[in-house]
Every structure is written in C-alpha cells, then in structure tokens.
Amino acid sequence: MGALNDRVLTVCRELAGHGIGGMLITDLANIRYLTGFTGSSARLFLTGKGGYLLTDSRYKLQGAAELKGRPAVRLRVCKSAYGELGKLVERAGVKKLGFEGSSLSYDAYLALKKAFKGVGFKSIPGLVEARRVVKDKAEVRAIRRAIAVAQKGFESVEDCDVLKMTEVGLANHIESVVKGAGAESMSFSTIVASAKRTALPHAMPTGRAIKKGFLTVDMGVSLGGYKSDETRTFVVGEPTRRQREVYGVVKEAHDRAIDAVSAGVGASEIDRAARSVIKKAGYGRNFGHGTGHGVGINVHERPGVGPKSKDVLEEGMVITIEPGIYIPGWGGVRIEDMVLVKGRGCEVLTEGLQELRILR
Known part of the structure; x- marks a missing residue:
C-alpha cells in the first residue's frame, strides 16, 4: 500500500x-x-x-x-x-x-x-x-505468478489428443485449465493455429480440425492485475527436415537475443541479434514484426524491442523475446519467452518447452 x-x-x-x-x-x-x-x-x-x-x-x-x-x-x-x-x-x-x-x-x-x-x-x-517500464519487486512477483499459471495451460497441450480437436476446441481447453488454476482472465484472445495457418502471426482459432504440421499456441493470463505472454510452436506428427531447420533457425535467433539482453543495451540491438540470424538463414523477409515488447499491467507496453526502437534496457524491465519465421502457404514458427532485465544479463522467467516438442 x-x-x-x-x-x-x-x-x-x-x-x-x-x-x-x-x-x-x-x-x-x-x-x-x-x-x-x-x-x-x-x-x-x-x-x-x-x-x-x-x-x-x-x-x-x-x-x-x-x-x-x-x-x-x-x-x-x-x-x-x-x-x-x-x-x-x-x-x-x-x-x-x-x-x-x-x-x-x-x-x-x-x-x-x-x-x-x-x-x-x-x-x-x-x-x-x-x-x-521498470518493475518493482512486488510487480515482478505478480508477473511470476501469472507465468506459473499460464505454464499449466501450455503443459496441458501435451496431454491432449490434438488430432481429435479443433483449433478453437484446444483454445477453450487451455483457457479452462488456466482459469481453473487461478487466472482472473486471459491477457488477450488465445491464439491457436494449425498447419499452414501458423504462417499467420496472430491467427485466431477456428473450428477447423488440427492437422499434422506446426501448431502454434500464443497465450497469456492476467493475475493480480499483471500479465504474462508466451508462445510455443509444437509439431504434430513426425517433423520434416525443413520443419526442423526452420524451428532451429528461430530457436537460435531467440537464444542470441536473450544472450544480448542486459541493462544499458539498446532495445534495437536485441532485435538486431535475433534478426541477423534469421536474415543470414535466408528468411529475412519472413520476419516482419519486432523481436519483443514490455509486459506488465498491459500485455504490450514499453519498451519496444524492434529495429527502430530508441529505448534502452534498464534493470527491472520485463520484456518478451519472440522472433518468428512465417512462410505463406507452408507454415510458421514463433518462440516467445519473457525475461527480466538484470544489471548484467537477464533471467528467463518463462520455463521449458523452448526445444521442439513433438505431439504424436
């Protein structure tokens, strides 16, 4: 108080x-x-x-x-x-x-x-x-609690027989799990996209059946007034060589960006760390959005982590790292984690599932 x-x-x-x-x-x-x-x-x-x-x-x-x-x-x-x-x-x-x-x-x-x-x-x-933009200890604790509840929703996906579900059915299931675990509300409308529709960064779930291929889940919860925001891309069925390749590029971009996060670093430098990996792999045109954003009371707030951002990271900021590759007519991958900026480096607040997860 x-x-x-x-x-x-x-x-x-x-x-x-x-x-x-x-x-x-x-x-x-x-x-x-x-x-x-x-x-x-x-x-x-x-x-x-x-x-x-x-x-x-x-x-x-x-x-x-x-x-x-x-x-x-x-x-x-x-x-x-x-x-x-x-x-x-x-x-x-x-x-x-x-x-x-x-x-x-x-x-x-x-x-x-x-x-x-x-x-x-x-x-x-x-x-x-x-x-x-800079969170105090109580705010960080609130964000951690929101993340912990959201994690239960992501974990529940692996317990589902997704090939017998629709996109909206899976979205409803995830929301039921997190609300049962204490979420006050969702941070935003849960994104679930299957197969070719994963090429749409903000695809809304439909009544279409989930198919083999990529499955993107972008979801967050609100708890105690603070938000979480996390994206996981799964593969339904045995992944193809190209699917593994694209996922690997996004994972490397994600890891490079996280390695670059530290107080005093320009937000645009974080974006550059991720974008350079994707561009070098030949997918530069398939990564159109920024690498991240601040999260707090609102799910999108300062700082912006994009190529034109003028923001400089400060200790106590909570930001997302979310590079992606989106190929029309084929599919897409996004990996999104939340990190707490430290004086030196950062702490990844969201846990697990960054490696390619296969749903059979």
Whole structure:
C-alpha cells in the first residue's frame, strides 16, 4: 500500500515541472498502477499535493476498500465526473490542466474544454507510462505468478489428443485449465493455429480440425492485475527436415537475443541479434514484426524491442523475446519467452518447452 501511495506523490511532485497545476489521468491501467483501483470506470485528478479518484456509485464500496491506507488519494463518488472535476479544479486554483492525450478521445477533450472555460489544457504524454517500464519487486512477483499459471495451460497441450480437436476446441481447453488454476482472465484472445495457418502471426482459432504440421499456441493470463505472454510452436506428427531447420533457425535467433539482453543495451540491438540470424538463414523477409515488447499491467507496453526502437534496457524491465519465421502457404514458427532485465544479463522467467516438442 505504501508503494502505491509513494507512486502518486512522486507523480504529483512532477506536475510543476511540466507547467501544469493539475493532471487528469484517464487510462485505467495508469489509474490502477497509481492507486490499485480495479474498476472499469474512473478518472484520477492530481494536484501537487495529492489526488482524487472520481467514479460512480457502482464502485463506492470497492473504491473505498482499494484506497484504504492510501491517504494521498481521496475517493469521490459522483454522477457527473466532469461536474465534480470542475469543482476540484476550481478549488485547487488550477489554471492549466494536463491530460493524457493518448487515452482521451477527441469528443472527451472537447467536453473538457467546454466544461472548464478559462482553464488551459496541455497534453502530457507518457507521464505515468515512463514509470511503469521498470518493475518493482512486488510487480515482478505478480508477473511470476501469472507465468506459473499460464505454464499449466501450455503443459496441458501435451496431454491432449490434438488430432481429435479443433483449433478453437484446444483454445477453450487451455483457457479452462488456466482459469481453473487461478487466472482472473486471459491477457488477450488465445491464439491457436494449425498447419499452414501458423504462417499467420496472430491467427485466431477456428473450428477447423488440427492437422499434422506446426501448431502454434500464443497465450497469456492476467493475475493480480499483471500479465504474462508466451508462445510455443509444437509439431504434430513426425517433423520434416525443413520443419526442423526452420524451428532451429528461430530457436537460435531467440537464444542470441536473450544472450544480448542486459541493462544499458539498446532495445534495437536485441532485435538486431535475433534478426541477423534469421536474415543470414535466408528468411529475412519472413520476419516482419519486432523481436519483443514490455509486459506488465498491459500485455504490450514499453519498451519496444524492434529495429527502430530508441529505448534502452534498464534493470527491472520485463520484456518478451519472440522472433518468428512465417512462410505463406507452408507454415510458421514463433518462440516467445519473457525475461527480466538484470544489471548484467537477464533471467528467463518463462520455463521449458523452448526445444521442439513433438505431439504424436
């Protein structure tokens, strides 16, 4: 609880440096990070001294419970968030109000301007997100718990007679296993693709029967507000020589990228370590996405690990390493793991199954 209170006060102390007297936080992930509030409707108004969480009557009891012990933020239950916000802005004497331009719709921005005449507005991008990139010990523990639950889902695939299942049937089975193991929800819609459809990086599962060949499962769970994200590519039936070759190239790219991860290293260098392996093997055109991304409260957040990324890795960041090769009309392979950046090197958080797994 103290850590969350400190997060709010730290952001509050930064407002003056941005030339604003108050800040409106509308991104629910940022609100959760700062306050611990888990509801689906809220706005957070911050001044230099503290803040107010504005929500509706549905979250009166929940909000009070989740803010307990966090004196930096007070709860305001209201019918009109902008009406209550107007009173708070006036009481605080705010002349310029900051807002999150990336999460506030244009219509909402116009409504703000109309409601608060005489108040200036300034978009402050990344104010909270910049703090979320480096995880504290409690956040890393939450991510580890999510990974441990997701692992049960991946392990369950090897116990299935997949040739008697459809893609969506396997996806439903995996989700049932992880939810039974404690997952609060899925990080995203589970990806299951069979045979030629594995050439689609984000293929949604269909009612088609699973066939011999590659089988890609990309899945993550949400637990305690934090996400996991992991991909495994299996082979159903005896793998061909080319399947082994392509899998081996992706595995080498994956391992080279992980070997390159360390605090102080540019994220683009991690991408280059993986991409150079795939390019040298002649599959450069078949690897179109970045090598990874940050994971936390959101399944995709900073830093970006791609060829144009300007981010530099810091100790405490949690990122994915997920190179892939996708060949239209044939199939594809992706291997994705989550790693914790250390002062020297990294720790692979996701365990096992990186080697080619054959389902018979």
